[in-house]
Amino acid sequence: MSTQEPSWWKINAGNEGTLKRPWLLNSVVSMGWSVGDPDSMSDAAIRGADTSSKLQLSKFLGVDPGTAASAMSVGDRIVAYAPDPVGELVGIGVVGPLTRLGETLLDPPHTNVRSVRWFDSALPLARDDLPDGLINGPHKVIPGATLEAYTPDKGLLERKPVEVDFNSVTRPPQSPPGFSATLGTTLSPGEIYTAAELRDEFDRSRTKGIEISYDKHGKKYLRLFSKPMSEYGDDLSSSPMRYVGERNPDDPEGDQVEKGGNAAIINATDEGTPMFLFEKESEDPVRHRFIGQVSLVDYDHTYRPTIGRREFDFYLRGGTTSNKPADSESPDSATEPADPYAPSRPREIDPSTTEPSYDEEMIEYISNKETQAEATEDHQEAIGTFRDWLQARGWDCSETVETDILAERGDDLLVVEIKSVNEDGSPRHLRYAIGQLLENSYREGPRAGREHDTMIAALAFSEPPADAHSGYFEYLQSWGIETLWADNDAVAGLPESLALVEVKE
Secondary structure: OOOOOOOEEEEEOOOOOOOHHHHHHHOEEEEOOOOOOHHHOOHHHHHHHOOOHHHHHHHHOOOOOOOOOOOOOOOOEEEEEEOOOOOEEEEEEEEEEEEOOHHHHOOOOOOEEEEEEEOEOOOOEEHHHOOHHHOOOOOOOOOOOOEEEOOOOHHHHHOOOOOOEOOOOOEOOOOOOOOOOOOOOOOOOOOEEEHHHHHHHHOOOOOOOEEEEEOOOOOEEEEEEEOOOOOOOOEOOOOOEEEEOOOOOOOOOOOOOOOHHHHHHHOHHHHOOOEEEEEEEEEOOEEEEEEEEEEEEEEEEEEEOOOOEEEEEEEEEEOOOOOOOOOOOOOOOOOOOOOOOOOOOOOOOOOOOOOOOHHHHOOOOOOOHHHOOOOOHHHHHHHHHHHHHHHOOOOEEEOOOOOOEEEEEOOEEEEEEEEOEOOOOOEOOHHHHHHHHHHHHHHHOHHHOOOOOEEEEEEEEOOOOOHHHHHHHHHHHHOOEEEEEEEOOEEEEOHHHHHHHOOOO
16 A cells, blocks of 8 residues: 555544544544454464454454455544544544553553654544534544545644644544543532533533543543433432433433443442532533532432333442532531432431420321222222223232232232322321331231232322332332332333232233
8 A cells, every 4th residue: 555545534432422532532443352362372363353343353454355445544534533422533543553451541441552743733623523524424433433545634633623744643642631520520519610611621521410431640530411300310419419310322212221321330339430420500601610520329229110211320428528619508507419319417316305206296097998008099090090900910809908909810819009299299297108018918818817828019199109109119029028119001110010919911
């Protein structure tokens, strides 16, 4: 291949764009597939071990793919693009030889690495700032695979805003920003910052969702962005704070999965990855309040009744910084958090001053259904809905003085305690319901002479409860208590609970 007519390639800075910074900092590009040790393998052996589509890795390694397509050579030109959520044209450079630096410089390690001399340019540049000719059409820089041949328009690349200087190929590794994830940020918790100020601090322009980034030393860190009344339902007023994970990019309407930003948060403690939390203060202009550096306390993969899918609830606590604005109330005077199951603050036991909780004041336990205050019209309507739905699925339903529904099907016995739901979606008398359900399961099973292989105890609600309670319902499930709810004339519930009472195959 003559140097006057080099081949052009475009490559994805994989791992959801997080390879952008280590590629620029270390003047490399890389691919993550493995064929073993290519230095000790023949071209045929490499092609045989290559599992990438259309032998992309073989081409990257300079191995003739055995087709009309060519392989990468030293002196070729390469266009690097970081896919969403980063969404940036990273750099354009001259391909160098293969190197082993990736095993120590990249996270996770890549064994297939080539050095690159980056052209001087205005890059990296966000996708939204690119001319249309680089986003659509024959000269688009966005790869459809990890590695593809590219058809350049040098005139388009040399013009603003990209401004590639094809006469300068001696550009050193990108001068890193001053931010160090190890030393922490200079931002002050509780202070409000503009998008420009955050960009100056982190050398990052994107300000939403979960961002995986690298500092000037190549160390990974996370920026977490939240906003009030978002579709995700974050709750930064509770202690610990609840931050909801990101959608599955392959199935946005399906369950959230442990990949990308979600996986990064889950592994942050073990990997020593710092996390910085922000909450949007205004949209125009865009401003964010810096909550502080946070750590992961716990997380749940919670089913949301209102949307019918599971989402990650990450529970975060401030590390060396506060999770409240500087002028916020003290913990003792703060209002109750929106999370109904936020942990209570421990305090010394003093019987002379300890006030009973609301439920302790209501000391009388009402069990007899004939005098039960919540036997309202809604309650009776819910009983009818569950009865009809269960009978349609082969359950033989009855009631007792104590039990709303007692159902039998083959070797299964189902005990149902039904409660109504308040206007805010909170279940009424939930603690009482759990006590009634446990007692009735004991009473109506072996004590009544009913011998069944399976005893199913189920809380049931007159309508779907608020999503905030789903984590607690799943916790109850671990103790053998299932959760169902009426949804118009149908019955829904936690997926595992619903499967127990549905028609069996």
